[in-house]
Amino acid sequence: MQGKNTVKDWDENILFSPFTKQEWRSYQQKKINEGRKTELIFKITYANKTAVKGARLYIKQLTSDFHWGCGMTHRILNNEAYKNWFASKFTAADFHNELKWYYTEKIQGQENYTDPDAMLKFADENGIIVRGHTILWDDIKYQQKWVKALSPEKLLEAANKRVDSVVKRYKGRLVGWDVMNENLHHHFFEKRLDKNASATFYNRVYNIDPDTTLYMNEFNTTEHVNDKDAPPNKYLRKLKEIQLYPGNGGIKMGIGLESHYGAEPIDLHYVRSSLSLLSQAGLPIWLTELDVIYLEEILRESFSHAAVKAIIIWTGASIDGCDVMCMTNEKLENTPVGDLIDRLMEEWRTGDIELVADSNGSSEVSVFNGRYEITVVDPVTNASTCVSFKIDKVSIPNKNIHLQILG
Template sequence: MPLFLWLTFVLFYSGSAISGQITQAVFSDVQYDALATTQCLAEPASTMYGGGVIVNPEFSNGTTGWAMFGKGVIEERISRSKNRFMVARNRKRPVDSVSQKVRLEKGKFYAFSAWIQVNEGSETVSVVFGVGDGEFVPGGSIVAEQGCWSLLKGGVAANSSSTVDVLFESKNTSKEIWVDNVALQPFSKKQWRFHQDKCIEKVRKSRVRFQITYAKKRGLAVRGAKFLVKQTKRGFPFGCGMNFHILESTDYQNWFASRFRYTTFTNAMKWYSTEEKQGQENYTIADAMVKFSQDNDISIRGHNVFWDDPKYQPDWVKTLSPEDLRKAAEKRINSAVSRYAGQLIAWDVVNENLHFSFFEDNLGKNASSIYYSTAYKLDPTPRMFLNEYNTIEYCGDEKVSPGNYKKRLKEIFSYPGNEDIPAGIGVQGHFGPGQPNLAYMRSSLEILATTGVPIWLTEVSVEPGVNQVSTMHGHATGCAGSDWLARKEKLVRLGQAFLFLQSARPTLPADLVNIK
């Protein structure tokens, strides 16, 4: 029976590692452009990579290289500042837009960027890749606005060599799509790894100088001394989900405590676990798991105070009137947060409140903001997280796109009184059995990083699949199918997930120390 785990660990966490020089065996003349912004600009920023494989990326040669995909009209326009851009109008279908055919090469990652505007209001615009037979692979999205330019950044990768249509999609066909400074830059797997290593050297490592002196000779250095440095723990949080079976198995306890310094309880702290029947609270299991964690120096993420998905409420909560729900929720948050005050490093206060809105629908649009405020007043120690799925896993889920995630984060933490709450970004990371879209993942993390808020991968899981180890090490395809939208708490094979994450994010520090 294979062993499955639920992983919890951090990206963008300050930590240092001791390392010797890494020999760069691969030369890359095209540097990855990590520019990311969610600001809407009066004029678009310069084209990344000079456009890469895109012909006429700035439309300086009119419509050369571009065509209308589907029905409608494309036309070149010139702004007051003499900037040229392309417009798709009179559209009939969401995918009717300006397009260009490009040849993708098997095994390469493609970083995409473009500056987008709409002619009225605001609208979600996505880049999609037409692969034939009416199939479109999404590569990222942005909420475009009238009167200013927004950066749409994403990516795709090729599992075969083929010609595709690069085009834009907006469900509201009455809106014009304005496009400028388009880029699609290919990277080989060697180039991608080169950029990862370069980023690791810059962000995750620092030089440390050791000097050994005689104890009784006032700092006199010992010449020719030899010493061994052994890394005893990681410089960044790396953990695993814990369930109640740990209270029953010594083997499980020994296995867990010898490997992990961080944990999230998979279910023990959730409302439906601690108050299955109204008025009958039972924290016995959660308390015992907290004690085990504390006895073994394992830090705990609180998961969760509330869950905004109607399906995951305690059964008795689902039938409450709004007023009774308000009273029950107030009792719940006071009970859970106060009970573990000072004992947790984080709380997922209202879980998945971009996808769902149970408390907002029943108690008002500011329900989540109020609960974050309440949790902070009860215990100001933990970092208070939003926690969502599909922000990095599936680029077709517009609800939780990086831009919408950032918008929701701002709504909650700019609510009066919430400005000083330590915020956290939780991206769950529930991946299917296929190949993850690493190019899109990286661009998503870059956009989220513009908040300056710590980013944690909170529930990493990978569904079992054929040849999974090689798949996780290999190149990515486009986004998976819509079944990813329903993904919930699943578990993960440790080795496979770690192989994947080493490839997915260039700023993960190395586990091994190498001193020369």
């Protein structure tokens, strides 16, 4: 029996057919090179425009355009080792429960933001961006008893108060909001209020926090081909309904995919076609709660789609309890899952690079998109110039970077 912290191999005949594993991986790498990396041609000169033959270039990646993230719980607050582990690995986070309505207002009128306040403070101090998960949840199972007992009029009043409270409190501090969680599978607010309930709440959030991306967040959109409630076409249709609702035209929308693949067999062809279709919307895609036994293939396939801007591993440390997988044991020592993720983190970043310019003062390299520090050194005098800038195909459309050695 497979343990929760193991990495399971595929039967390649099932997974990749009719392609070989190598053909599948080659296509993924091609898409990664096209969508995640930028080819550069450095031209090194002196102030008089003379080429600097033999100039040394030192390239250091400061940040990545892609975010590795992890689910976070209140258990991190009193555990310094856990804090250090988290901050050393991740640049993004999703709170498991601590921002949900049932957590911050268990009893009507008694709000408590102590835990999310402290968790967000920790994230801010360590340069970790946080998603607002979630303002409202359309599943009746996760409504407080007092919420379920409200009349439609009182429910609208309470939900609007909830929206105003949490969004005003964290306005401008989050990378995105899950406004109405799982509103394809569930319809609590639509049944109690109005068929346009989701769209109206997106509008309310937008009017309070207009610069923050607002997400849908669903399960089984890429996970299971037989789930008829939330396939990619229905997801995009619902998203369009929200965008077309009066007053919502200016909303920055995003696509949240929970990605609870679990331990069941996966149709990787369906994953690829689903992500390809969703990518056509031109919106940022986040895998928000990744939990899967067949981990490497899902990570590689997801990363090969440039629209996927971040992957949140749902459970990092076993301190928070393991559903399908954990990266560490209770001592924060890597499991095989943790080893695999560390390996891919390393593979999908640009290590420190040293180059030497040719006789024309030129040198070429391909790097992952992100922010970089570039130092160029004169081979004779050791005079140096250091600059930092963003590298991607938009920032540097023609591949050429001209650096000048001063002094």
